[in-house]
Amino acid sequence: xxxxxxxxxxxTKTFPGVVALKDVxxxxxxxxxxxxxxxxxxxxxxxxxxLSGVYPHGTYEGExxxxxxxxxxxxxxxxxxxxxxxxxxxxxxxxxxxxAENIFLGNERRGPGGLIDWNRTNAEAAELMAxxxxxxxxxxxxxxxxxxxxxxxxxxxxxxxxxxLLILDEPTAALNDADSEHLLGILRQLNAQGITCIMISHKxxxxxxxxxxxxxxxxxxxxxVLDMKDPASTQDRMIKSMVGRDLEHRYPERxxxxxxxxxxxxxxxxxxxTQPERVVVDGASFTVHAGxxxxxxxxxxxxxxxxxxxxFGRSYGRDITGRVYKRGxxxxxASVSDAIAHGIAYATEDRKKYGLNLIxxxxxxxxxxxxxxxxxxxWVNGNEELKVAEEYRASLxxxxxxxxxxxxxxxxxxxxxxxxxxxxxxxxxxLILDEPTRGIDVGAKYEIYTIINRMVAAGKAVVVxxxxxxxxxxxxxxxxxxxxxxxxxxxxxxxATQERLMELMTIEKDKAR
Amino acid sequence: xxxTAPTTARPPAEPTTGRKxxxxxxxxxxxxxxxxxxxxxxxxxxxxxxSQFLSxxxxxxxxxxxxYILILAxxxxxxxxxxxxxxxxxxxxxxxxxxxAILVIRNGQPWWVGVLAALVxxxxxxxxQGFWVAYVxxxxxxxxxxxxxxxxGLTFMTLDSISLSPFGGTYYQIANGFQxxxxxxYGYDVFxxxxxxxxxxxxxxxxxxxxxxxxxxxxxxxxLPLFVAKIxxxxxxxxxFAYKLATHRGLPNVLILLGLLIVVYTLxxxxxxxxxxxxxxGGNLNAAQLSGVKVRRVNFWIFVNMGVLAxxxxxxxxxRTNSAQPGAGNMFxxxxxxxxxxxxxxxxxxxxxxxxxMIGGLIMAVMSNGMQLMGVETPLQQVVKGLVLLLAVAFDxxxxxxxxxx
Numbered sequence: 001x002x003x004x005x006x007x008x009x010x011x012t013k014t015f016p017g018v019v020a021l022k023d024v025x026x027x028x029x030x031x032x033x034x035x036x037x038x039x040x041x042x043x044x045x046x047x048x049x050x051l052s053g054v055y056p057h058g059t060y061e062g063e064x065x066x067x068x069x070x071x072x073x074x075x076x077x078x079x080x081x082x083x084x085x086x087x088x089x090x091x092x093x094x095x096x097x098x099x100a101e102n103i104f105l106g107n108e109r110r111g112p113g114g115l116i117d118w119n120r121t122n123a124e125a126a127e128l129m130a131x132x133x134x135x136x137x138x139x140x141x142x143x144x145x146x147x148x149x150x151x152x153x154x155x156x157x158x159x160x161x162x163x164x165l166l167i168l169d170e171p172t173a174a175l176n177d178a179d180s181e182h183l184l185g186i187l188r189q190l191n192a193q194g195i196t197c198i199m200i201s202h203k204x205x206x207x208x209x210x211x212x213x214x215x216x217x218x219x220x221x222x223x224x225v226l227d228m229k230d231p232a233s234t235q236d237r238m239i240k241s242m243v244g245r246d247l248e249h250r251y252p253e254r255x256x257x258x259x260x261x262x263x264x265x266x267x268x269x270x271x272x273x274t275q276p277e278r279v280v281v282d283g284a285s286f287t288v289h290a291g292x293x294x295x296x297x298x299x300x301x302x303x304x305x306x307x308x309x310x311x312f313g314r315s316y317g318r319d320i321t322g323r324v325y326k327r328g329x330x331x332x333x334a335s336v337s338d339a340i341a342h343g344i345a346y347a348t349e350d351r352k353k354y355g356l357n358l359i360x361x362x363x364x365x366x367x368x369x370x371x372x373x374x375x376x377x378x379w380v381n382g383n384e385e386l387k388v389a390e391e392y393r394a395s396l397x398x399x400x401x402x403x404x405x406x407x408x409x410x411x412x413x414x415x416x417x418x419x420x421x422x423x424x425x426x427x428x429x430x431l432i433l434d435e436p437t438r439g440i441d442v443g444a445k446y447e448i449y450t451i452i453n454r455m456v457a458a459g460k461a462v463v464v465x466x467x468x469x470x471x472x473x474x475x476x477x478x479x480x481x482x483x484x485x486x487x488x489x490x491x492x493x494x495x496a497t498q499e500r501l502m503e504l505m506t507i508e509k510d511k512a513r
Numbered sequence: 514x515x516x517t518a519p520t521t522a523r524p525p526a527e528p529t530t531g532r533k534x535x536x537x538x539x540x541x542x543x544x545x546x547x548x549x550x551x552x553x554x555x556x557x558x559x560x561x562x563x564s565q566f567l568s569x570x571x572x573x574x575x576x577x578x579x580x581y582i583l584i585l586a587x588x589x590x591x592x593x594x595x596x597x598x599x600x601x602x603x604x605x606x607x608x609x610x611x612x613x614a615i616l617v618i619r620n621g622q623p624w625w626v627g628v629l630a631a632l633v634x635x636x637x638x639x640x641x642q643g644f645w646v647a648y649v650x651x652x653x654x655x656x657x658x659x660x661x662x663x664x665x666g667l668t669f670m671t672l673d674s675i676s677l678s679p680f681g682g683t684y685y686q687i688a689n690g691f692q693x694x695x696x697x698x699y700g701y702d703v704f705x706x707x708x709x710x711x712x713x714x715x716x717x718x719x720x721x722x723x724x725x726x727x728x729x730x731x732x733x734x735x736x737l738p739l740f741v742a743k744i745x746x747x748x749x750x751x752x753x754f755a756y757k758l759a760t761h762r763g764l765p766n767v768l769i770l771l772g773l774l775i776v777v778y779t780l781x782x783x784x785x786x787x788x789x790x791x792x793x794x795g796g797n798l799n800a801a802q803l804s805g806v807k808v809r810r811v812n813f814w815i816f817v818n819m820g821v822l823a824x825x826x827x828x829x830x831x832x833r834t835n836s837a838q839p840g841a842g843n844m845f846x847x848x849x850x851x852x853x854x855x856x857x858x859x860x861x862x863x864x865x866x867x868x869x870x871m872i873g874g875l876i877m878a879v880m881s882n883g884m885q886l887m888g889v890e891t892p893l894q895q896v897v898k899g900l901v902l903l904l905a906v907a908f909d910x911x912x913x914x915x916x917x918x919x
Contacts, residue, residue, distance in 0.1 A: 315803060337805040346803065354803055357796035359863050368793060369804040371786055378786050383726045402733055422804070 004065075005030040005165060005196050011050055011062035013043075020046045021060070021220045028165070033187065033197045035211035035228075037204070039242055039467060043220040044200045048167055052086045053079040066165075083164035087154045089173060095143035100125030102142050103157045128156040132186050147275070148179030155186065166190070167198045172206060173301045176278075184210050202299045204235045204506050216241040236499070239506075243469055243498035251474030252446065254453045258477065259290035261328070262461040263344070263430045268322035270303075270310040280306045280317060282485040288430060288461040293452060295472035295493070296465045297501050298482030304465045305349055307482070308432045312346035313339040326430075340369060345428035347419045349435035349465070351412075355419045358408030362400050363389035365407050365418050370425040392421035396451060413444025420451055431455060432463045437471060449475050469498045483507045547908070548857055552872050552879070559883035566883055569761030572754065577688065577833065579878035580767040581606065581826040583871055585849035586856075587778050588822035590870035593853050594782070595815050596795040596862025597646065597653035601638075601660030602823045602849060606842030607668040609634050609827030614677040614837030617684055624684035631824045638664065639820020640813075647812035661846070669839045678836030686766065688832035693763025701759040708764060709755030712772070713748045720744060767829060774825075778867045791815060795862030851898070852877055855905040876901070 006028040013021040021043045028034045036044050049055050051064065053073030064071050066082060073079045076086075093102050103125045111117030125138035132152045142150060151171060158166055168187075172180040180203075187197055187210060201207055207214055208228060216223045216238065223241045226233040264287045272278035281303045288294045298304045309316035311324065313336035324331055326342055333339045339346070348354040356365050366389045367374055374385045389403040396417045400410055407418055416436060423431055433452070437445040452475060456462055466472050472479050472493075479496050481489045481504035489504040559566045585602050592599045612634050613627035638660070645656040679685070695704040720740075727734050734740070758764060782788040790811045793801040802808050826845070831837050856873025858865030877898060884894045 312803070313805075335805075335807075336803060337807060340805045348803060353797075354799045357793055357800055357863065359796050359859075360792065364789065364792075368789075368800070368806075371789060375786050380784050380786055380789060382723075382784065383729075386726075404733075 003030050004028065005067060006051075007063075007065040008047070008051065009063045009065070011047065011060055011064075013046055013050055013055060013060040019220055021050070024062075024217065024220065024222050026215055026222070027225070028196060028198060029213070031191070031194060031196055032212040033191050033199060033210055035207040035214040036198060036200045036217060037202075037207060037214055037238060037242060038217035039469070042217045042242075044217055045169060046220075047217070048086055048169060048198070048200065051079070052076055052084060052167065080161055083162055084167070085158040085161055085163040085165070086167040087151075087158060087169065087171065089170040091147075091150050091154055093142045093150055093153060096141060098139045098141055099129065099136060099145070099153050099156075100138035102153055103128060103138075103160050105157070107160060124160070125156070128159050129153070131159060131190075132156050133182065133189075146179070148175050148183065151175065151179075151183060152186065155190075159190075163195060165196045165198065167200075169200045170202065170300070171199065172201065172203060180206070202301075202506070203508070204238055205508060207238070208233075208235060214238065218242060235506075236503075239499055239502040243502055251471075252450050252453055254456070254475075256291065256477050257457070258292045259459065261287055262290050262326065263288045264325040264328075265311065266323045266325070268307065268311070268324075269320070270306055270317035271319040273316065273318050276318060280485055281310065284322075284482070284485075284487045286480050286487060286490070288463055290429070290459050290461055291456050292478065293456055293462045293464060293476045295476035295479035296463060296482055297467075297469060297472050297479055297505055298465075299467065299505050301484075302482045302505065303485040304482055305434055306485075308346055308434055308463070308465060309348075311339075312336065312344060312432065315346075340426050340428070343427065343429040344432070345369070345423035345426055345430070346432045347423050347434060347436060349438060351415055351419050356407050356415060358406070360407060361404045362393065362398065362407050362410070362418055363403040366392050366403070366421045366425060369422050370427070373425070373427075388425065389421075392425065396421055397447060411440075411444070413440035413447070416440055416444070416448060417451070420448070424455065428460070430461045430463065432465070434465045435467070436464060437466070437468070445471075469501050472496075472501070473498065481505050547912070548855070548869060548872050548876075548905070551905075552876050555876060555879055555883075559879065559886070563883065563886045566886055567757070569757040571882070571886070572757050573761050573765060575875075575878050575882050576765055576768050576771075578882065579874060580688070580771050581830040581833070582845060582848045582852060582878070583771055583874045584774060584822055584826040584829065585845060586852040586870040586874045587774055587867055588819040589846075589849040590853045590856070590858055590865045590867055591778070591782065591788075591791055591815055592653070592819050593850070593858045593860075594795045594862060594865040595791045595812065596798070597812070597815070598850065599642075599653065599657045599660075599816070599819050600846050601642065601657040601664055602819065602826070603842040603845035603847075604661050604664035604668065605635060605638050605820060605823035606827040606830055606845055607837075607839065608638070608664045608671065609824035610831030610837045610841055611668045611671040611677075611839070613684070613828060613831055614680070615671060617680055618677045618837070624680075624682060624687075627680075627684060628687075628828055631828050632821060635820045635822070635824020635827065636817060637820070638823070639817035642820065643813035643816030646816055647809040653816075668841075672837060672839050674839055676836055676838040678834075680832060680835050684832055685835050686832075688767050688829045689835075690766045691763040692766065692769070701756065702763040703759075705759040705764040706752075706755050708769075709751055713751050716747065716751075717744050767833075770825075770829070774822075775867060775871060782867055787811065787814070792863060795859075795864075797863070848877060849874075851902045855902060857909060859909075860906075873905075876905075 004027055006026070008024065008026040011021050011024045024043065024047055026047065038044050050060050053075050056074045057072035071082065094105065100122045104121055109117050109121045109124060111120065122138045129136065129138060132155050134149060134152045134156065136145065136149065142153060145153070171183055175183060184206065191197055199211065211228050214226045214228060216226065218241070226238065266285045268281055268284045269279065270281040272280050284307055286294070296304055306316050310320050311333070313333055314320055315336060324333060331342050333342060352358060357368065363386060367385050371380065374381050374388060386403065392398065393400065393403050398417045398421070399414050407415060410418070437448050452462055452464070464472065464476060473496060476493045479491050479493055479501065480487050481501055483505050488507045491500065565571055589599060589602065609631040613631040616622040616630050617624060617627035642656050642660055645651045646653045692704055693702050696707065724734050724740060782791065790801065790806045793804065793806050794808055794811060798808065827842070830842060852874035853865060853870045854860070854873070855876055856866070856869030856871065858870065880898060880901065881894060884897065
């Protein structure tokens with residue numbers, strides 16, 4: 001009756017305090033490759049989690065029609081039973097099991113007596129692997145295969161479940177060009193065999209080459225559906241749709257008062273910690289001045305966090321090369337305490353995992369990095385520490401019953417203020433803030449921007465890493481763009497537009513520089 | 514993953530000013546006093562069940578019998594706060610005692626040579642284990658499990674598989690001697706009473722001072738009557754305990770040592786930068802690292818400290834038994850670990866206190882002693898102790914869940 005395999009109608013999904021999806025519609029035709037495109041945080045992954053049952057029926061509003069009938073998935077198992085398989089960006093393989101074992105994990109091929117039939121397992125695995133163009137021995141441990149081949153194992157695993165609708169979340173984000181090309185070829189083949197695909201991707205040229213249609217999502221809303229055969233569906237058009245919002249958030253006013261150069265990084269190159277041949281940051285150079293807010297724009301996987309963390313006392317990566325100058329003098333930063341001693345601070349993008357001791361109180365988190373300042377000869381002055389914590393509670397407006405309150409019980413915005421307090425208290429001259437407003441509400445965002453303005457007014461240099469372009473345009477003086485580990489451009493905020501930034505952020509490797 | 518889903522619900526609006534005690538503070542107090550109340554209840558129970566339980570003789574006995582477990586628990590709670598575990602301390606107790614015995618008993622060296630040698634061995638053991646845990650990155654469970662076998666074997670080799678005794682003399686007095694009659698007294702020792710009175714006064718003074726400081730910084734404090742009542746109760750219990758000791762044999766040397774260790778390590782864990790780093794590592798290793806904590810160095814010293822404290826326990830234990838035996842200290846590690854967990858330390862690290870571990874250890878001590886007095890057989894004693902450990906931790910988890918922290 002219809003050629004649509006999937007219709008998601010008016011999907012609305014809210015989390016406490018945030019509307020992640022609002023009236024989103026997604027229609028996927030049988031046998032097509034359908035791309036979903038949008039900025040980080042636009043709601044693409046949330047939408048896929050609703051579809052696959054990670055967020056079960058009842059936790060969202062709206063209807064899902066699959067194969068012409070309404071479905072209500074309670075879990076991933078329900079959706080998989082209907083042939084919907086999702087492959088996440090972070091691969092879900094067990095590294096120390098063989099390819100065959102991974103393919104049939106939870107779905108084991110059994111013989112008489114319930115024991116695993118290894119001959120059948122390995123034979124069928126080899127067959128599935130051949131279908132995805134992977135000619136490895138099925139007993140090979142997954143950890144011995146590269147990321148590209150692991151990705152193919154995931155697809156083979158999906159095939160073993162008799163997949164009819166395959167969802168891939170950023171399948172090529174971690175792959176090099178050759179592997180990406182191979183993967184896309186396999187997708188086309190599978191598509192020709194009748195498997196419908198949904199692909200989430202940031203790589204616009206990839207979408208242009210493989211997708212039949214593209215749904216663009218922005219701020220949790222469906223913006224438009226583009227037919228990729230239509231010559232009007234250019235990459236420029238897609239960029240416009242992805243970012244084309246009005247500046248709905250307000251940014252506090254600031255008159256720039258830019259002083260001398262505080263930090264200069266030259267030719268900074270970082271390799272992946274476990275895959276030494278993979279270059280994560282490639283010859284990046286940038287400068288920051290006193291009183292300046294510098295933005296670093298880049299899509300997920302561009303190497304933003306890796307750049308910042310490798311600078312911050314080599315907390316990420318290996319084979320790090322390059323030079324760092326502080327006020328014109330070259331400095332060596334071998335550890336986090338060196339970085340702090342040189343007046344560099346880094347507030348992480350994941351405050352729960354890397355930023356805070358959530359079981360400890362606000363006071364002790366505030367002084368965690370600057371403990372030396374409230375102690376003498378190794379003994380902490382508890383009264384002084386309380387005083388410091390109180391000062392920051394008042395000046396940064398941390399909403400907590402007292403500074404002895406457990407940090408984990410605060411809201412995201414207030415936790416972020418605790419993180420900022422911690423780093424401001426170290427007297428750093430250069431503060432690198434990684435996604436400082438991720439997951440916090442609009443009001444708290446405004447407060448964070450105000451704090452940033454106060455820091456630069458006090459002569460500090462601030463680097464803001466963000467995937468929200470309006471935010472960067474609203475608060476920065478200059479913006480660097482990062483794509484695939486390389487700095488692809490730098491624009492004064494006055495000259496930058498979201499479209500221009502997005503163009504620079506999506507320059508592919510071969511075209512970069 | 515691009516979803517921006519805040520996973521923390523905002524806390525309910527709570528008054529930030531005024532004298533009203535917020536609900537959470539009462540909760541914290543309940544949780545911390547819970548273990549103390551349990552201890553008092555157990556003491557009360559046994560004193561009802563057996564008339565001799567609270568006799569001066571028996572009280573002195575409890576202190577002497579379990580002092581080495583309490584000393585081990587002080588080091589162990591620091592190890593556990595940092596998120597590690599140490600299974601080797603029982604063997605280290607045996608090894609350090611054996612080294613002291615070889616020097617003092619077999620070679621006729623003076624007592625202090627034995628003590629010093631034991632401390633040095635404990636230090637080296639700590640360096641060894643600290644190296645593997647902190648710098649090589651092997652989980653402490655594995656390193657200390659290996660240590661448990663390794664140091665037990667070395668003990669047998671040191672002693673040629675035979676026991677040595679007696680130490681006698683000053684070494685013996687370390688764990689069996691008393692300070693008595695230094696200031697005279699009529700049937701009771703004035704010195705003991707004086708020491709306890711001074712300790713109580715110091716406790717009251719510091720409590721009052723920190724209360725004042727908190728008020729000055731506009732922090733919530735307990736109501737004054739409650740505060741005074743707490744001090745009075747503590748003082749009364751301490752002085753009653755002192756009186757019991759004074760009417761028996763006076764102040765045991767071991768108690769002085771234990772008291773000093775508790776004070777020093779309470780300060781180290783609560784007030785020193787090192788202590789703060791231990792909590793930071795256990796609470797969130799990544800955050801600690803990214804805040805400039807030298808994680809490896811801190812972990813190393815945690816194990817050195819544990820080694821030295823294990824050697825102190827080894828000295829006390831060998832002096833107490835007046836001998837060194839190859840099988841000494843067997844299962845001590847489990848008692849020390851149990852003391853920490855009963856005392857509220859978290860298996861996941863980041864939470865725990867020296868005082869908690871001490872009360873946890875005392876609960877184990879009082880229960881063993883009480884059941885022995887009642888003539889309960891050893892197998893049943895073990896069953897009861899096992900259940901107490903399980904229930905104590907279950908209570909803690911239940912309490913946390915109710916408070917909604919996890």
